[in-house]
Structure formats: C-alpha cells, structure tokens
Amino acid sequence: MANKSDLPTLKWGIVGCGTISSRFVSDLCLGRPDATTKHVIEAVGSSSMDKASAFVAEHCPAQKPALYDSYEALYNHVSVDIVYIGTPHVLHCENALGAIAAGKHVLCEKPFALNALETRRMIDAARAKGVFLMEGSQVSPLSTSTILKCLIAVWTRFFPVAKKFQSLLHDEKAIGDIASVFVDFGLYMPISIADPTRRTASRALGAGALLDLGIYTLTWASLALDTALSSRHPNVVASMAFASETNPDKKVDEFTSVVLQYPDLKAHAICTSSLLYKSAEEFAHVYGSKGSISVGGHMASRPQYLVVRLNGEEERRLDFNVPGFGFYYEADAVGADIRAGRLENRTCSLDSTLAIMSRMDNARVQCGLTYPQEE
Numbered sequence: 514m515a516n517k518s519d520l521p522t523l524k525w526g527i528v529g530c531g532t533i534s535s536r537f538v539s540d541l542c543l544g545r546p547d548a549t550t551k552h553v554i555e556a557v558g559s560s561s562m563d564k565a566s567a568f569v570a571e572h573c574p575a576q577k578p579a580l581y582d583s584y585e586a587l588y589n590h591v592s593v594d595i596v597y598i599g600t601p602h603v604l605h606c607e608n609a610l611g612a613i614a615a616g617k618h619v620l621c622e623k624p625f626a627l628n629a630l631e632t633r634r635m636i637d638a639a640r641a642k643g644v645f646l647m648e649g650s651q652v653s654p655l656s657t658s659t660i661l662k663c664l665i666a667v668w669t670r671f672f673p674v675a676k677k678f679q680s681l682l683h684d685e686k687a688i689g690d691i692a693s694v695f696v697d698f699g700l701y702m703p704i705s706i707a708d709p710t711r712r713t714a715s716r717a718l719g720a721g722a723l724l725d726l727g728i729y730t731l732t733w734a735s736l737a738l739d740t741a742l743s744s745r746h747p748n749v750v751a752s753m754a755f756a757s758e759t760n761p762d763k764k765v766d767e768f769t770s771v772v773l774q775y776p777d778l779k780a781h782a783i784c785t786s787s788l789l790y791k792s793a794e795e796f797a798h799v800y801g802s803k804g805s806i807s808v809g810g811h812m813a814s815r816p817q818y819l820v821v822r823l824n825g826e827e828e829r830r831l832d833f834n835v836p837g838f839g840f841y842y843e844a845d846a847v848g849a850d851i852r853a854g855r856l857e858n859r860t861c862s863l864d865s866t867l868a869i870m871s872r873m874d875n876a877r878v879q880c881g882l883t884y885p886q887e888e
C-alpha cells in the first residue's frame with residue numbers, strides 16, 4: 514500500500530454544498546489502499562460562508578480548504594487544479610464556463626448540461642482553453658478492446674461492476690449476440706408531494722425523470738449496445754407522462770420511456786425512468802442468444818452485482834464491494850488524466866456525453882418537454 518503522502522496530489526475546488534457534493538468530498542477523504550491520487554479539498558464555494566464551513570466540518574473535517582461565498586472567487590483560487598460542479602442541472606453550463614474561463618479543469622455532475630447546445634458550448638470552451646473537462650460519471654472503466662468509442666455518461670461507468678458487465682458482454686461474448694436491453698430506474702419522489710423549491714421538483718431547476726434518472730438507463734443501454742461506430746445513432750422513440758399538462762410549472766416528466774432501436778445490430782433497448790415508484794433491485798437485464806446478464810444494486814446509479822444466466826446452466830452471481838459511494842473511481846481516473854496531460858477521459862469521452870445528451874434532447878422534442886431556460 515502506497516503511503517498516502519507519496520501519492521500525486523490533485524487539489525479540488527467544490528462548487529455548491531448540497532447532497533452530491535457532500536458525498537463526493539466524503540468519498541475523496543476515505544482511506545483507500547488502492548488510491549492512485551491524494552485528493553485535497555483545496556477550496557469550497559457556496560451561497561454562504563456558514564454553509565461552506567458547516568459542510569467542511571461535517572464532510573471533510575480533516576481538510577482545511579479556503580471558503581468562499583461566491584463561486585467566482587473559488588474559480589480564481591490560484592492553487593485549485595480542478596473544479597467539481599455539484600449544483601442543479603440548469604447551472605452546470607454557467608458554472609463550467611466560469612471555471613474554464615479561469616483556466617481550471619472541470620468535473621461536472623450529471624446531467625452535464627440541460628441540452629446538447631449547452632454541452633457543445635462547454636466542450637468548445639474547454640478545448641479553446643486547453644483544460645480537462647468531464648461529466649461526473651460513475652459506471653466503470655472500459656478496458657474492452659471491442660468497443661471503439663464508448664457512448665456512456667454518468668459516474669456509474671467507472672465502477673468495476675460496470676467494467677465487468679462490459680467485458681462479459683463484449684470481450685467474452687458470454688451471452689452471445691445481444692438482442693434486447695431493459696433498464697428501469699424509479700425513485701418514489703412524485704412532483705405533487707415534493708418541496709417545489711427543490712431541484713427534484715422545480716422545473717426552473719431542471720426537474721424531471723429523464724434528466725435525473727433516465728440518463729442512467731440510457732447509460733446502461735449504451736454500455737450494452739454502443740459497441741461500434743455504426744451503432745452510435747440509434748433511432749429514438751419516446752413517451753412521457755407529466756406531473757401536470759395544464760400547470761406550466763409542473764409540466765415535468767414523472768415517467769419517461771425511451772426505446773432505442775439499433776437496426777444494424779437487430780437489437781433494441783427499452784429504458785424507463787420514473788418518479789412514481791422505487792424500481793426493483795435488479796434494474797437492468799440484457800438478453801442475448803446464449804442467455805442474459807442482469808445488474809442489481811442499491812439503485813441504477815450505484816450497481817453492486819451481476820447475475821449471469823446462461824441457457825441450461827445454473828445462474829452465477831458476481832458481487833462487488835463498493836466502500837462509501839464510489840466517487841473515488843472517477844476522481845482517481847481524472848487525476849491520472851490530468852497528470853498525463855489528457856484533456857478528456859477515454860471512459861467518459863466528451864463525444865459520449867454529447868451523444869447521450871442528444872438522445873435526451875431527441876426524447877424531449879418528441880414529447881414537448883422544455884425548460885424555462887430554453888424558451
């Protein structure tokens with residue numbers, strides 16, 4: 514085990530002291546024998562100094578970050594290497610552009626932006642400035658040789674369980690030719706009973722099942738089916754149910770179904786996301802000519818095990834232990850990229866972020882879902 518002080522250091526500036534930032538920093542502070550980077554919380558930016566200081570006291574008490582009551586001041590903190598953006602979706606583009614303008618690398622939470630237009634602006638700005646940019650993405654590292662360019666989004670992709678999922682499907686071809694993928698991510702948080710000021714209920718803050726949860730279902734489908742350049746543009750067919758059709762503030766999707774059709778592969782994926790129920794522990798199923806692989810876990814964003822069911826054989830369950838939440842997988846990967854001078858990550862390329870975002874845009878156009886920022 515490397516002594517933590519011998520590891521190369523990455524200094525983080527945290528933007529926003531909400532739920533996900535708290536999980537991210539507490540994961541970075543975990544003692545891990547396999548860590549490849551020493552993560553330092555160098556600065557924290559919040560709407561208030563009191564909130565920033567309470568955040569540090571609770572989630573990273575052993576660190577001594579500079580505290581700011583403005584995000585702009587944090588972007589300009591000289592010794593911050595990389596800014597982590599943990600604000601509501603609708604602010605991601607503005608926050609990322611601010612950090613990039615200050616010359617900082619950026620790791621931005623999912624969904625990367627509200628739409629593909631914003632995504633493109635963020636990518637262009639990072640490339641023009643020569644800084645690293647990635648969507649916070651928790652599925653796992655891709656080592657598989659068969660996947661040309663992976664179209665996955667979201668932190669979940671860095672989990673070892675997601676890596677195994679891909680190698681079983683694509684390197685070992687364990688279930689033969691893939692024909693169907695079913696992914697469901699539901700959490701019980703109906704708009705009708707939620708606090709209307711929260712990002713999970715407020716249309717002005719980007720609420721809705723697709724952008725919040727559906728992005729993971731599209732990610733798992735992508736892990737299974739985006740295996741060749743020819744499959745990068747599946748046909749997208751979508752339907753949505755809104756919290757209200759008549760109240761514009763509540764025209765937020767509480768249930769979204771997306772069908773991805775891959776004519777070249779003779780395969781399809783059905784991805785459902787909902788705010789009306791908690792989905793089953795086994796949330797994804799991939800069926801092929803020789804059997805199926807299912808993925809289970811706490812939720813679709815935090816996978817923990819695979820169940821392999823091959824025709825005529827006993828089922829096999831593979832469990833993966835994930836200490837904390839699992840954000841250190843992506844954080845270590847980002848550290849390695851920045852040390853190597855890479856401006857994007859291979860597991861979570863900017864092309865892949867853009868592709869998933871475009872699929873979500875397509876689904877929203879079909880169903881008439883817009884956000885105030887787009888009107």
Ligand SMILES: NC(=O)C1=CN([C@@H]2O[C@H](COP(=O)(O)OP(=O)(O)OC[C@H]3O[C@@H](n4cnc5c(N)ncnc54)[C@H](OP(=O)(O)O)[C@@H]3O)[C@@H](O)[C@H]2O)C=CC1
Binds near residue numbers: 560565599601604718
């Ligand atoms: N990867 C994952 O598993 C998860 C990712 N997420 C993503 O992270 C992002 C943040 O989600 P979450 O942490 O749950 O959200 P929270 O509402 O808990 O926190 C968001 C923080 O953003 C800041 N903020 C800035 N402007 C606003 C505003 N107008 N309204 C509300 N907050 C504002 C606030 O911090 P301050 O006051 O300190 O400035 C706030 O605490 C979302 O985009 C979400 O999709 C969320 C959950 C899980």
Ligand SMILES: O=C1OC[C@@H](O)[C@H](O)[C@H]1O
Binds near residue numbers: 812
């Ligand atoms: O990314 C997420 O995953 C889990 C949910 O709690 C949350 O609403 C969502 O943002």
